[in-house]
Amino acid sequence: MRTLLALLLLALAAAGGWFWWSQRPPAVTLVTPQRGPAVEAVYATGEVHPTREAEIASTETGRIRDYPIDEGQAVLSGDVLVRLDDLTARADLQALRARVDFLESDLQRARQLLVGGHISQQGYDLKKSELDQAQAAAEAQRQRLLDLTLVAPFDAIVLRTEYEVGEVVQPGDVLIWLGSDKPYWIEAQVDEEDIPRVSLGQTVLIKADAFPGADLRARVAEITPLGDPVNKQYRVRLILPETSPLMLGMTVEANIVTRRTEDALLVPETALVGGRARPALFVAEPDGETILARRRDVSLGVYGGGLVEVLRGLEPDAQVVAAPPAGLADGDRIRIGGAGKAPGEAPGEASGAAAAGGVQ
Numbered sequence: 001m002r003t004l005l006a007l008l009l010l011a012l013a014a015a016g017g018w019f020w021w022s023q024r025p026p027a028v029t030l031v032t033p034q035r036g037p038a039v040e041a042v043y044a045t046g047e048v049h050p051t052r053e054a055e056i057a058s059t060e061t062g063r064i065r066d067y068p069i070d071e072g073q074a075v076l077s078g079d080v081l082v083r084l085d086d087l088t089a090r091a092d093l094q095a096l097r098a099r100v101d102f103l104e105s106d107l108q109r110a111r112q113l114l115v116g117g118h119i120s121q122q123g124y125d126l127k128k129s130e131l132d133q134a135q136a137a138a139e140a141q142r143q144r145l146l147d148l149t150l151v152a153p154f155d156a157i158v159l160r161t162e163y164e165v166g167e168v169v170q171p172g173d174v175l176i177w178l179g180s181d182k183p184y185w186i187e188a189q190v191d192e193e194d195i196p197r198v199s200l201g202q203t204v205l206i207k208a209d210a211f212p213g214a215d216l217r218a219r220v221a222e223i224t225p226l227g228d229p230v231n232k233q234y235r236v237r238l239i240l241p242e243t244s245p246l247m248l249g250m251t252v253e254a255n256i257v258t259r260r261t262e263d264a265l266l267v268p269e270t271a272l273v274g275g276r277a278r279p280a281l282f283v284a285e286p287d288g289e290t291i292l293a294r295r296r297d298v299s300l301g302v303y304g305g306g307l308v309e310v311l312r313g314l315e316p317d318a319q320v321v322a323a324p325p326a327g328l329a330d331g332d333r334i335r336i337g338g339a340g341k342a343p344g345e346a347p348g349e350a351s352g353a354a355a356a357g358g359v360q
Helices: 002-022 087-115 121-147
Strands: 029-033 035-051 055-056 062-066 080-083 149-151 158-160 174-179 183-190 203-207 217-222 231-239 251-268 281-288 291-296 300-306 307-312 334-339 352-353
Touching: 035 158, 035 300, 035 307, 055 158, 055 352, 080 174, 087 121, 121 149, 183 217, 183 251, 217 251, 251 291, 291 334
Parallel strands: 029 334, 035 352
Antiparallel strands: 035 183, 035 251, 055 174, 062 080, 080 149, 158 174, 183 231, 203 217, 203 251, 217 231, 251 307, 281 291, 300 307, 300 352
16 A cells, blocks of 8 residues: 555655646747848859950961960960961962952053944943952952961960861851950859849859868949840859959859948847748847746848848747747746857858849
């Protein structure tokens, strides 16, 4: 009997302990909002290009006779880049010019015969037409001869070459890529819903896999007025400083800064409840010997780096529940289970694309 009574008392004690434990307020960690910069940005991707570039292609069929330039070499406008074999073309031009000389003399004799009435106007016009055709053929051949020598259209750097001396090229074959020297720029593609927020002169933060962690920046230099209706994008050119380490052809990610607040109020994203449609936070409010969780509806700015900018609805000195437990409601009791960062402990930075999402 005594054993049964002892077991019953033990069970009652366990049940009471479990009830007491289950009724304990949830333990939470509190954090104080930080002060730090918040950056609103438009995300884009792009490639590094020269500010001026050209593909030099052959317009004639010919064998490469001379290739006097090297990759990386600086050239001036008018400098010879490639010479194609022109022996046949020169011979053809010489023959055409000889025919022009003959037809000019023949036309001069015909003019005298026309004055003397020994030839009809129709006969004279026929000879003049033959001369005009020969002159046109000679001019076309002269231009073809010029086209066998490819020259630089502007001051540039030789970015890349193709083919070797002795190889035969066809019309349309690209022999040389030219590009202007630094500064370079990035040709970026911006979604059409974001382009209204982009303007000339805005600062751009650049991320490149080749330079992880580097402080890379650019500036909005050009915005194309005509978008791509298929991809729903606009081309934006971002000028790089001459000291930028980025190389031609590199792919980058760009965040075009549309707003920057240096002293924004920042809290961890984990503190948010209610979703982005109706965001809210819980703050700790003393109530005698207990602490209550009070829900605060807030207006948010940008997200990024695990932080979110609070625009309205939160006091700077509030104690925010860092990660509200599931089911926490306004007025529920809570207990402190940890401590968050103090305001002076290395504030972070929130950066992203407004309320649309976090930094890319």
